[in-house]
Amino acid sequence: MCFCICGYTALKSLVYRIYSLLLFCIAPPFCASCRIFLSERTVLCAACMALVRPIVSLSLQVTRSATVWVHAFAAYQEPLKPLILAKLYGSPIPARQLGQLMSTMPIIQQAEFDYIVPIPLHWTRLAWRGFNQSQEIAQVLSRTSGKPVAHLLKRVKRTTFQSRLSLQERKENVTAAFALASNAQKYSGKRLLLVDDLYTTGTTVRSACTILRELKPASLQIVVACRVM
Numbered sequence: 001m002c003f004c005i006c007g008y009t010a011l012k013s014l015v016y017r018i019y020s021l022l023l024f025c026i027a028p029p030f031c032a033s034c035r036i037f038l039s040e041r042t043v044l045c046a047a048c049m050a051l052v053r054p055i056v057s058l059s060l061q062v063t064r065s066a067t068v069w070v071h072a073f074a075a076y077q078e079p080l081k082p083l084i085l086a087k088l089y090g091s092p093i094p095a096r097q098l099g100q101l102m103s104t105m106p107i108i109q110q111a112e113f114d115y116i117v118p119i120p121l122h123w124t125r126l127a128w129r130g131f132n133q134s135q136e137i138a139q140v141l142s143r144t145s146g147k148p149v150a151h152l153l154k155r156v157k158r159t160t161f162q163s164r165l166s167l168q169e170r171k172e173n174v175t176a177a178f179a180l181a182s183n184a185q186k187y188s189g190k191r192l193l194l195v196d197d198l199y200t201t202g203t204t205v206r207s208a209c210t211i212l213r214e215l216k217p218a219s220l221q222i223v224v225a226c227r228v229m
């Protein structure tokens with residue numbers, strides 16, 4: 001019996017080492033920013049990681065009486081800016097790498113929320129892009145925190161890219177952009193964590209929070225990869 005367990009453990013260890021070696025050969029680890037070869041599988045090399053600029057959390061006014069905390073991994077600048085912009089070129093991998101970086105944030109490590117809610121894309125944009133960067137991030141955060149992803153929002157209006165608009169146009173652009181998903185009511189009273197890749201003026205997440213507040217969540221917080229300073 002003891003032999004069987006020891007033999008199984010040794011076999012499992014051998015399989016893992018072979019898998020790691022194959023993965024190293026097929027997809028060697030590179031820094032996501034400067035592309036330097038890395039000796040271990042991390043997102044950024046030490047030099048690029050040193051350029052990441054952490055920022056303090058922000059209190060966002062959602063309604064006259066309600067505010068929510070916006071936690072950002074870092075400022076929207078090098079070396080993370082290209083990982084955000086990569087969504088425009090059809091690759092979901094940088095979004096997952098942002099998720100890996102965000103997994104180290106205290107809010108994710110402490111996991112004081114019940115569900116992770118990604119900001120949805122309109123179905124036409126999802127069909128064109130092939131993936132939703134916020135959902136890719138949410139799935140990585142779910143694996144780290146052990147909390148499930150819940151698709152509580154749907155995007156009912158196809159909006160123009162926010163970066164091309166003035167502040168007033170951004171507000172009008174995302175007005176009535178979201179609605180609750182058909183099964184959302186069963187998540188009433190839960191602790192929700194809204195996830196997006198980039199926070200610019202806050203108009204998108206404010207609009208999404210306004211809709212989520214209809215569920216009377218026990219708590220509502222926002223986590224983003226980057227925030228424009």
Ligand SMILES: [Zn+2]
Nearest residue numbers: 031034045048
């Ligand atoms: Zn680097």
